[in-house]
Amino acid sequence: MDTKTLLEWSARYHTPNYARTPIVLTRGEGARVWDSDGREYLDFGAGLAVASLGHCHPRVTGAIQEAAATLLHVSNLYHSAPQIQLARLLVEHSFADRVFFCNSGTEANEAALKLARKYGKERFASDRYEIIATRNSFHGRTLGALSVTGQERYHHGFEPLLPGVKHVAYNDLPAMARAMDSRTAAVIVEPIQGEGGVHVPDDGYLPGLRKLCDQAGVLLILDEIQTGVGRTGRLWAYEHAGIAPDIVTVAKALANGVPIGAMLCREEVAAALTPGSHGSTFGGTPFVTSVALATLTTVLAEKLPEHAAQMGDTLAEGLRALGRELRTVKAVRGRGLLLGVELTHAAGPVVDACRDRGLLVLSAGERVLRLAPPLIVQPADCRRALDVIGEVLRRQAA
Numbered sequence: 001m002d003t004k005t006l007l008e009w010s011a012r013y014h015t016p017n018y019a020r021t022p023i024v025l026t027r028g029e030g031a032r033v034w035d036s037d038g039r040e041y042l043d044f045g046a047g048l049a050v051a052s053l054g055h056c057h058p059r060v061t062g063a064i065q066e067a068a069a070t071l072l073h074v075s076n077l078y079h080s081a082p083q084i085q086l087a088r089l090l091v092e093h094s095f096a097d098r099v100f101f102c103n104s105g106t107e108a109n110e111a112a113l114k115l116a117r118k119y120g121k122e123r124f125a126s127d128r129y130e131i132i133a134t135r136n137s138f139h140g141r142t143l144g145a146l147s148v149t150g151q152e153r154y155h156h157g158f159e160p161l162l163p164g165v166k167h168v169a170y171n172d173l174p175a176m177a178r179a180m181d182s183r184t185a186a187v188i189v190e191p192i193q194g195e196g197g198v199h200v201p202d203d204g205y206l207p208g209l210r211k212l213c214d215q216a217g218v219l220l221i222l223d224e225i226q227t228g229v230g231r232t233g234r235l236w237a238y239e240h241a242g243i244a245p246d247i248v249t250v251a252k253a254l255a256n257g258v259p260i261g262a263m264l265c266r267e268e269v270a271a272a273l274t275p276g277s278h279g280s281t282f283g284g285t286p287f288v289t290s291v292a293l294a295t296l297t298t299v300l301a302e303k304l305p306e307h308a309a310q311m312g313d314t315l316a317e318g319l320r321a322l323g324r325e326l327r328t329v330k331a332v333r334g335r336g337l338l339l340g341v342e343l344t345h346a347a348g349p350v351v352d353a354c355r356d357r358g359l360l361v362l363s364a365g366e367r368v369l370r371l372a373p374p375l376i377v378q379p380a381d382c383r384r385a386l387d388v389i390g391e392v393l394r395r396q397a398a
């Protein structure tokens with residue numbers, strides 16, 4: 001079917017909630033994708049920070065083929081080996097003792113919020129159910145995750161939201177301390193705010209939150225849905241801060257594009273999830289967990305967090321050089337391969353112009369260009385991306 005007809009049908013048959021770019025992607029390999037007219041693009045979004053091993057990685061494709069020919073689905077009434085092995089691998093490579101599997105980031109956050117409420121009520125008091133989140137955060141679209149998301153534009157029209165949620169400024173420890181009281185069950189934050197504009201907190205922020213939470217018996221939930229699985233140059237972004245959270249939520253890159261979510265937590269906290277208290281039909285099927293196993297073992301074996309740190313330095317250096325040259329670049333932020341370029345003007349036209357030149361990039365809010373390429377990118381890919389971004393920004397500045 002030709003591209004024009006596909007786009008017409010999309011306009012006619014989809015709900016109108018996505019402002020999609022008018023291209024149809026048909027094929028991918030490594031850090032490149034192709035559209036239905038045969039045009040090639042360098043993918044510096046990796047979907048939305050998902051395809052960390054690149055597109056159609058042979059180990060991922062192999063795991064998908066093997067699972068499809070063996071056993072796709074097992075309900076959580078029964079055990080399946082890949083789910084058990086993945087849980088073990090995640091525990092061995094994180095702070096966590098226990099893992100719950102679901103299907104997306106927002107669901108992982110729902111699990112975390114429900115667990116925090118149950119733990120707070122059972123361990124402390126029946127009114128200990130409040131959650132403190134941060135302004136400008138993004139935690140997902142289901143009603144619980146939406147309620148802790150600190151951006152009103154996502155709330156609009158969906159109120160009333162979950163009761164018992166407070167928002168305080170990100171990177172502001174005194175504000176967090178003031179907001180905490182005997183009703184606070186948990187604090188939820190992103191170690192780096194991704195969708196909200198790629199904001200990296202001060203070095204003392206996460207250790208400070210850990211301390212505040214310890215003093216008040218409050219759970220510290222870190223949303224690593226975008227930052228996790230190596231993106232920031234460590235397997236988990238909390239490692240940069242040298243702390244251990246109580247709960248971490250993961251999704252996006254965990255199975256390199258096959259939908260999965262996971263909530264990792266400490267033993268004592270996990271105990272509140274008694275049999276029947278939470279669950280998921282599709283969570284952790286042998287299919288998705290074997291793909292996640294292939295992904296995570298590859299990320300570890302190929303030391304991709306370290307590679308992401310190196311490539312991130314190259315990219316950030318190039319972007320900072322552009323910042324010195326162009327007044328329209330206000331700031332370059334981020335860590336590893338999660339980078340944001342704050343502009344003095346809208347990022348949308350830059351995203352479009354990059355795409356016209358064969359480079360896919362993301363935005364984060366109105367004025368921030370967001371780069372989240374696959375972790376396997378090579379120096380030549382980074383140089384090409386920098387050339388395109390430089391050319392586009394220079395033209396826009398002229």
Ligand SMILES: Cc1ncc(COP(=O)(O)O)c(C=O)c1O
Nearest residue numbers: 104105106138139140225226251
């Ligand atoms: C930090 C963070 N949390 C949660 C989500 C929601 O994940 P999902 O779209 O898989 O529900 C996202 C998605 O962008 C995210 O970046």
